[in-house]
Amino acid sequence: xxxxxxxxxxxxxxxxxxxxxxxxxxxxxxxxxxxxxxxxxxxxxxxxxxxxxxxxxxxxxxxxxxxxxxxxxxxxxxxxxxxxxxxxxxxxxxxxxxxxxxxxxxxxxxxxxxxxxxxxxxxxxxxxxxxxxxxxxxxxxxxxxxxxxxxxxxxxxxxxxxxxxxxxxxxxxxxxxxxxxxxxxxxxxxxxxxxxxxxxxxxxxxxxxxxxxxxxxxxxxxxxxxxxx
Numbered sequence: 001x002x003x004x005x006x007x008x009x010x011x012x013x014x015x016x017x018x019x020x021x022x023x024x025x026x027x028x029x030x031x032x033x034x035x036x037x038x039x040x041x042x043x044x045x046x047x048x049x050x051x052x053x054x055x056x057x058x059x060x061x062x063x064x065x066x067x068x069x070x071x072x073x074x075x076x077x078x079x080x081x082x083x084x085x086x087x088x089x090x091x092x093x094x095x096x097x098x099x100x101x102x103x104x105x106x107x108x109x110x111x112x113x114x115x116x117x118x119x120x121x122x123x124x125x126x127x128x129x130x131x132x133x134x135x136x137x138x139x140x141x142x143x144x145x146x147x148x149x150x151x152x153x154x155x156x157x158x159x160x161x162x163x164x165x166x167x168x169x170x171x172x173x174x175x176x177x178x179x180x181x182x183x184x185x186x187x188x189x190x191x192x193x194x195x196x197x198x199x200x201x202x203x204x205x206x207x208x209x210x211x212x213x214x215x216x217x218x219x220x221x222x223x224x225x226x227x228x229x
Contacts, residue, residue, distance in 0.1 A: 004097050006193050008201045012224050016189040016205040017062035020100050024060060024091070032095040040090040041069065043080040053077065057091065058117065058181075064219055065207075066183040067102065068109060070117060072134035074178045081106050087184055097194035102186050107215040109181030118175035124160035126173040127151050185209055185217050190227070200229035 013019055027036035035056060042052040059068035067089065072078055081087065085107065091100040118126060131144075131151035138144045152159045155173050158166070187209050193201040204227055208220040 004194060004196075006097065006201075007195075008191060008193055008203050008226075012203050012226070014224075015062065015065070015222050016191060016203075016224075017060060017065050017186060019191060020091070020102075020189070021060040021062055023093070023096070023098055023100065024057070027093045027096060027098075030093075030096060032093070036093070038091075039067075039069065040092075041077065042088040042090075043077050044084055044086075045080055046083045051076065051080070057089075061183075064185075064216070066104075066185045068113075068181055068183055070114070070179070070181045072129070072132070072179050073108070075134035077135075081182065089184060099192040101188075101190040101192070102184065103188040104184050104186040105209055105217070106182050106184050109183050110215075111180070114180030115175050117181060118179065123157055123169045123171050123173060126175075127155060127157055127160050129179045130154070130173070130176055183215070185219075195229065198229060202227040202229060 024037060027033070030036075037057040038054050039057040040052055041055045042050055044050040055069045055071060057067050057069055061068070073082075085105055087104070087106045089100075089102045091102075093099070118129070121129075128148065128151075131148040138147075149159050155171065157169060157171055157173075186207075188204065188206045190202060190204045195201055203224060205222045205224045207222045209217040210220075212218045
């Protein structure tokens with residue numbers, strides 16, 4: 001086995017999210033895990049009760065500096081983000097000896113952006129978005145399946161997962177208003193590379209964010225420091 005010897009650049013890059021985007025591309029190319037963009041997202045209630053789950057990072061925008069993910073706005077995480085619009089995220093690629101931690105402010109993406117992404121999804125996933133009141137209780141699995149069947153009937157599609165259902169079926173299914181994208185605007189980013197004998201290589205970038213028009217932010221310059229492992 002080849003010994004892992006990677007270190008972070010010296011001097012450190014002026015901004016971190018370009019590195020994060022390259023690392024994600026490396027993870028996809030390595031084909032070591034089915035969802036290289038799997039990202040742990042942590043949110044909390046206004047009184048500080050945290051919760052975490054895995055979502056998919058769908059885009060990294062190094063400039064001006066945010067990540068994109070999609071979900072049901074009425075889910076538990078959506079409600080928490082409405083009450084406390086800050087989150088922390090972790091991308092970890094064990095086989096590549098790399099990890100990214102991101103903290104920042106979360107705002108909803110534009111309707112046009114959410115519409116475009118929703119339209120790119122397969123028809124069965126779009127039906128599922130209409131059928132599921134995410135995070136709400138359901139009496140039984142059978143009740144959930146009836147909800148899926150009702151949504152399929154509404155849009156004139158087969159029931160997702162049913163025998164003979166075409167995976168490439170082309171049909172217009174609009175995006176539900178309760179489903180869409182979020183932008184996680186980073187005000188802190190930590191890059192981590194595994195080191196021998198646990199002498200890991202770490203660096204943390206931080207910046208200030210000032211709210212601007214249209215759900216965007218005016219960002220200050222990144223400040224960076226190496227951290228002890």
